[in-house]
Amino acid sequence: MKAGVFLYPWDVVGDPDAAARIADLxxxxxxxxxxxxxxxxxxxxxxxxxxxxAEHAAVLYPPDPDRWAGRALAPYRQSWTPGDDPYGEAAEALAAAGLEVHSWVVLAHSSRLGAEHPDTSVVNAYGDRYPWAPCIARPAVRDYLVDLAAEAAARPGAHGTELESCGWYGFAHLHAHDKVAGVGLGDAAQYLMSLCFCAVCREGYGEEGVDPETLSVAVRRALEPVWSGGGSPESGRDGIAELLGPTYADATLRRRGRVARTVQEAAVAAVR
Structure with a gap:
């Protein structure tokens, strides 16, 4: 069995003993x-x-200016670890200690992106935007994520990559200093709170034969007992169908699954 660890460049940069200490484990x-x-x-x-x-989502290497020139959506640079290329510096030190280095890439999770480009965010059935969760159904978001995957994964010397958040994000993922624990949301209710109703997703629901406005009303109606204090313990696909009805549950699951697969396949192809 090959043992491995997940690290950040700041664990290694500025610590001359870090790589050897990790290898010695x-x-x-x-x-x-x-x-x-x-x-x-x-x-x-x-x-x-x-x-x-780390104050915002960022790349820990110098992004390619030619790749991102003139594009509204582009990766942010970091400022909390010294050096222009902390990833490269850390990777070189780890490799010199005999360690096999893989890249670790977080894709669809950036509060700064959502704050500066609000039209990229997931919008729930109540009209609330989730700035930390880019809507992966939007073509501009998908193109950005695929190019980010291609650049951030294929760093010099990388033997492989871990693509994280390569799919839908929504309500469940923590955001800043959350104050949401007082309401009993099971994972089915969290799924409903994560359904996106931006213009692109509304069109997508229509392609599934579902009226998006009727669907948003159904989501809000299903969640009403939660807000009145009853909570919602339902879980899994059956729980979603119980809350939303089988027709709407199947339509949203089909839609989200197809969009996620499209992004994932494109990201993996770009990395390869």
Whole structure:
């Protein structure tokens, strides 16, 4: 069995002993973040810091200016780890210690992207936007994610890649300092809260033979008992059908599955 770990460049950059220390654990593979979302990370063994705050989603290498020139949607640069290419610096140190380096790419998760380009975000049945969750059905978002996957995954020396959030995001994923634990949302209710009703997705529901306005009304009606204090323990596909009805459940699952597969297949093809 080959043991592996997930690391961030800031775990290695500025710590000359980090790579050897990891190799001495018996680890053979390191999956190293090349594009990651905002986070607060504890670094208990680093000689220069204990906490790193990544303020927004960013790439941890210098993006190709020719690839992104003139495009509205482009990856953001980072500023919290020293150097122009912290991924490259960390990868080189890890490889020199005999470790096999893979890239780790977070795709459809960026609050800054949603804040600066609100038309890219998932919109729920109540009209609320989720800035942390790009709608992967939108062509501009899909093109951006596929190109980001191609660039961030195929870093020099990478032996493989981990594509994270290569699909739909919605209500369930944490956003900033969340205050949502007081309502008992089962995963079926969270699915309903994650259904997107942007213009592109409304058109997509129509292609499934479902009127999007009627669907949004059905979602809100199904969730009404939740907001009145009853909670919603339903889970799985059967739970979605119980809340929304089998016709709407099947239509939304088909639509979301097809969109997700399209993005995933395109991203994997671009990386290869």
């Amino acid at each position: 018996g680890v053979r593979q390191v999956t190293l973040a090349s594009a990651y979302h905002s986070t607060r990370a504890l670094t208990p063994r680093h000689p220069a810091h204990r906490v790193v705050t």
